[in-house]
Amino acid sequence: MTSRQKLLYKFASVIILALAVGLISYPKAVKFWPAAYEKLNKLKINLGLDLQGGIHLEYKADTSQIESFKVDEAMQALQDVIERRVNAFGVSEPVIYTTKTGSERRLVVELAGVRDINQAKSIIKETPFLEFKEEGAPDESQKIPEDVLQQLNAQAKQKAEGILKKALAGDDFAALAKENSEDPGSKDNGGDLDFVKKGDFVPEFDKVLFDPSFKDGAVWPQLVESQFGWHIIKKIEQRPASTSGDAASTQGEGEGDNLEVHSAHILFSKKVNPAPKANWISTGLSGKNLTNSTADFQNQGLTEPVVSIQFDADGTKLFADLTKKNLSKQIAIFLDGQMISAPTVQAEITDGKAIISGSFTVESAKDLARRLNEGALPVPINDPIRQESVESSLGQLSLEKSLKAGMIGFIIVVIFMIIYYRFLGVVASLALLIYSGLMISVFKLSALSPWQITLTLPGIAGFILSIGMAVDANILIFERTKEEIRRGRNILGALDEGFKRAWTSIRDGNVSSIITAVILIEMGTGFVKGFAITLVVGVLLSMFTAVTITRTLLKVFMGEWIEDKLYLIGVKSQKN
């Protein structure tokens, strides 16, 4: 490969990279191609709480009562409980983690887009989390009165009979189905139900379908009533079941068992009141009434792990009343708002002992028993020791303002570079544009990796600052190149020399920025971290763009032609 070829390959890669990062940063460019647009538009920058609004809460975990070797486990359990509670609250993508500061353990809860801060706080700290509930009266608010129901159904049946007459008279069955059927699944294809085997449908329907007297192409002369309503049935054709390829169906022996029937129907649905939903009501009996709980096995060491609990005096009385009242009814046990089991009461229980079964493993049974013993939370927490909350309108405003600042900063830098470095400045601006696209792409793509980068307000500041710093590498190179030209080198020689000599300065200079940025990341608080991470990423990427992209672009665009137009790169011609 000649060096010219190599250069062209490099140039092609730069173009491809530029297009790729351009598309990732600005998917709207391919809006005319919806498939690609949708995929690209799914990539989003993960915005910090300060830009989208939200709340950051830090709690101190009181680990004084926990044996030191169990603290990690307990903190994990705490995180799990809080996660469950917050999820029940309906916050999208809550971030919950624990931290360690010296010997102090903390729980951090980050909730994006939460409006009511105090509600969020109370949900995190809510204490009663094991609850016993009894069956209440079913919820009847949706119920339609019987007489109205009967009237409606009579009307439906009457209508069905009318249509049946038409069908029997030879009207187009498919058209009738399309117009009248209330079966959303088959209505639009003329009521067609395809081939079925015996037993696939409800018995009333099935019986008619496989009746030997029912001929292909005929309509059953009566309405067929099922739990769904009234059906008008047309048999289209039948065939032996073996053709379906289902071997099991050949085992049948009865007349219709080895047949498949292709039919169509028109449904007039029957209105019924929905089955009442179980309506669990609180009984006042909760985790507070426990004195002791242990992990156990049901039936003396047999298979099923359970948690057996012992109520205190109040609890024992409450539980006795409850079991007496609900004999042979269910009592549901709710954990953090989710039902874990609902055993049926077999007898009144007066000794205050109960068993919670559910789909426990030995571990989870032990875990629950421990949590019940320790009280509300596996590790007690108090009021938050730190809070940062940003209302979403303020976050939005910050985002808009900082983006505007970024654009303006970018434009000013570009104007400056072009005025001062002319043609070189244009190339540097192109490189800067690719650099910005690269940064945005890294932010967007990081969401797909385990190392997601969150963009915060200081992060945007760091990004804008890095635009200024990214130019620095270019300026170092250009100044060096101009110097070499003044010393009498030809353009390409000067360019190479410029890159070579400027590189050590670029590298050395950026190392110091990276050192401080890494220390800032280690400091670990939100503001500083967001800023420092973008700065590190920015410094690394700007070095990369300076030595690869700017260099390739310059080598492609610069050549002998510029020797007598040195003013284009801001060097006074020295030939005269």
Place this chain on the structure above:
Amino acid sequence: MINIIQKTKYSYAFSLALIGLSVLSLFFWGLKFGIDFTGGTRMEVKFSDSGAPTNQEIGDALKDLNLKSLIVQPTSNNSVILRYASEEDSVNQNVTKNLTEKYPDSKQLSVDFVNSSVSSELKKKSLWAIFFAVVGIMAYIAWAFRKVSRPVESWKYGVGAVIALVHDILITVGVFALLGHFKGIEVGIPFIAALLTILGFSVHDTIVVYDRTRENLMRISSKEQFPDIVNRSLNETLVRSINTSLTVLLTLLAIYIFGGESIKDFSLALLIGVFFGTYSSIFIASALLVTSYKMQLAKK
């Protein structure tokens, strides 16, 4: 070529004066620390469009809570910033309750609360961060100037870079002491981040100039004296130094003017630091080399 080195005494005088003023304002007024370091609450509340109530009215609304060191500061858009000492989160909840009762249309734009255990930890963390940054930078400088060069020993380059760095940091801190006293600008974690960034930037700038000096020393034509070589190197890197700082300053200015309240002070700190960082790398750092060279000569 501009003879920068010859004018050293002026830049020394200027810098010493600025450092003196900085130390004085630090001594007399000190920095005004924000809740990151003192603990407490900072709350931004937006009132209905008809306008924010007066500070007096807000003070009355919160009177029964006996808030310690309450400061009410109106900002733009019918908003005010409340600051008060608080140790418990319940205090904040009461403030919220009182405000929403009296001003149902008001909205809390942001609430930052730091309890004293966190603020003392942040203070400690910041000090460590500064310590590690200084150590890291010194180690880096020692490495960058490890090759022995004549006539000035390499460690003196290191000392020169550190003096320039201390100069930049002191002046920035001094300006903020001044701003804290007259404008109430507070210093928090963002300020520490700005200081460390300035640290990195200042060294970066100085290294570029020193690098050129060393490069020129290596291909020395024996006639040229050390001060002349330093001066020539300064001139050769002058355009680069100014242009680089200019682009960074321009972007920082864009953040300062358009970026919104939340990062204004942060960008201001960077603006000041980067400006003086450039100044010191041109007018102080190299001059220090020449001064030490002259002292060496005088000793002999």
